[in-house]
Amino acid sequence: MSQPTSSITSRARVRDVLPTLFLGWRAPGNLNSLTDVPGVLVHTQSIHRPAKHNPNRPASVINTGVTTILPRRDWFDNACYSAIFSFNGSGELTGSHWINETGLLNSPIVLTNSLSVGSAYNGIYQYALREYADKETGLADWFLLPVVGETYDGFMNDIGAMVITPEMIVDGIDNASDERVREGNTGGGTGMMTMGFKAGTGSASRLVDALVRGEKKQFVVGCLVQSNFGKARDLRFGSVPLGRLFQKENDTRLMENQEQGLDMAERKKDGSIIVVLATDAPLHPTQLGRLVKRATVGVARTGGWGSNSSGDVFIAFSTASKVPREPLLPKDITRNQALFTATVEQNVDVVQDTTINGLFEAAAETVEESILNALCMAESMEGPKGVTVDAIDLERLKKAVAQYGGGG
Numbered sequence: 582m583s584q585p586t587s588s589i590t591s592r593a594r595v596r597d598v599l600p601t602l603f604l605g606w607r608a609p610g611n612l613n614s615l616t617d618v619p620g621v622l623v624h625t626q627s628i629h630r631p632a633k634h635n636p637n638r639p640a641s642v643i644n645t646g647v648t649t650i651l652p653r654r655d656w657f658d659n660a661c662y663s664a665i666f667s668f669n670g671s672g673e674l675t676g677s678h679w680i681n682e683t684g685l686l687n688s689p690i691v692l693t694n695s696l697s698v699g700s701a702y703n704g705i706y707q708y709a710l711r712e713y714a715d716k717e718t719g720l721a722d723w724f725l726l727p728v729v730g731e732t733y734d735g736f737m738n739d740i741g742a743m744v745i746t747p748e749m750i751v752d753g754i755d756n757a758s759d760e761r762v763r764e765g766n767t768g769g770g771t772g773m774m775t776m777g778f779k780a781g782t783g784s785a786s787r788l789v790d791a792l793v794r795g796e797k798k799q800f801v802v803g804c805l806v807q808s809n810f811g812k813a814r815d816l817r818f819g820s821v822p823l824g825r826l827f828q829k830e831n832d833t834r835l836m837e838n839q840e841q842g843l844d845m846a847e848r849k850k851d852g853s854i855i856v857v858l859a860t861d862a863p864l865h866p867t868q869l870g871r872l873v874k875r876a877t878v879g880v881a882r883t884g885g886w887g888s889n890s891s892g893d894v895f896i897a898f899s900t901a902s903k904v905p906r907e908p909l910l911p912k913d914i915t916r917n918q919a920l921f922t923a924t925v926e927q928n929v930d931v932v933q934d935t936t937i938n939g940l941f942e943a944a945a946e947t948v949e950e951s952i953l954n955a956l957c958m959a960e961s962m963e964g965p966k967g968v969t970v971d972a973i974d975l976e977r978l979k980k981a982v983a984q985y986g987g988g989g
Contacts (some may be wrong), residue, residue: 592765592960595818595953598975601987602819604953607939610786612761613950615650615803617786618859622651622757623769623805625782626749641739642965647701648692648768648782649753650805650857652898657713657725659903660685664869665896668877672702672853672892673698676728684866686898687906688728688976689754692769692807692855696699701729702749705933711751723906730894732809732853734772737779737964761804763960770807772964774852775955776824776884777813777972779962782806783921783955789862793930800862802940804879804947808955809852810891815884818953818978821985824884854880854952855894857942861970862902863930868937873897875941879948897944902929 595602596613630643650660654681663686665677676688691701705727714721734740761785766772770781786803816824855877863911864872876895877887908924910916922931932940957978961971 587838591842592958592972593975594764594921595950595957598979599818599982602982604819604950605787605942606981607787607789607943607946610801610803611789612922613712613786614761614784615786615805615857615859616759616762618801618900619861620653621803621859622654622759623762624649624757625763627767627771628744629771632900638739638742640822640965641742642963643739643742643744644723644766644772644964645694645697645699645734645738645740645744646768646771647745647753648748648770648805648807649750649757650690650692651754651757652686652859653900654783656687656689657709660687660904660906661898661900662686662866662869662902662904663896663898664866664873665894666870666873666876668880668893669887669889669891670894672731672855672894674728674730674855674894674896675702676726680728680896683870685904686723686728690857690896691727691729691750691753693729693745693773694734694769695731695741696740696743698729698731700743700745700747701750704747705754706756707747708751728854728896729806730774730896732769732807732855732892734809736774736968737772737962737970739965750984754826766960766962768807770809770955772962773807773809774970775808775952776811776816778956779958779959779970780808780952780955783808783951783953783958785947785950785954787947789943790937791862800860800940802858802860802862802943802947804856804944804951806948806951806955808952810854810880810893811852811883811885815883815886817884818982821982822888823978823981826981828986831846853894854885856880856948856949857897858895858897859900860897860940861900862932862940864899864940865929865931868932868934869897869899870943871937872940875944876948878945879952882945882949882980883952887911
């Protein structure tokens, strides 16, 4: 895929930009990324095409992509416990009903733009058919509901061109890795904006102390966001009300856009955010349901409040337990009989609820930092009709935070 013309090396993550900014009590993992959670794999693909690429659509500018998250490499055969939460439901996360019903995630999580959900859905099926259809007949005798989330990138991308293909999703599943997630104008977040600035994909992680039968260990909570929400006036970095400070400075860039008839404050008032939380802590679906609700705290800390037209949809999963798709059957029980034979094959560890606070705290912190990373790593972008959305000015950001007292 083609890459942005400007260098991503000019951008930096929030911890590098603002080393004294208070981002929570807990230390990040080695990569400070969703992929710090053992077994979790991620792949991002971005498409950037200038208007001249498509003479039949002279206003067409393509800035979009796909993010593919594998809860584990063998996601088809072994489910993770999972839960979802809709802070505000003006958005899509396919497969949600089945996760609510069973508490099981048996699919990759693919994030893209609003009009590409179908292609992503088909891509997961294409991969599953290639790998798991009957080798002799080609028939699929299994059940799978793909999990696909979306946010709207139609201001920075000719979303109606529908350039995402199922083959891209197959490629994403094939090539997902445990490297640090690429942030900013990447993956499904390529064309997204947040609170008046260019944003997109962001990630972070936290370490949580644990006792497992008396042995000291650490669990990881990781997060990935596709961030595309909020009003500019509400933006916060730590304790710094950055949106209000910038508003007082009479941002000339926003004024220019308004003079062009592009009211940026109005045009970027809502949007959506998809949050993916992962952990290797052994949590059952009810506990994951409690954990995933804490994503709202991280969103709120950055200035989000869940407007009526915002799709704020969150999913969490735990990699601690492997839940087999099918039990191992004795020779005297058929597959049909097994459907009516309650089968127990594994012991499942569970965190004690009275000790779960560290995980809740980590979830809120990772979501907050992931959003700020998306903002700091994103680059300015031009979309259809010459509309430009600026990345947040990192020098201006540092100056504002320093003048306010460091944000500690």
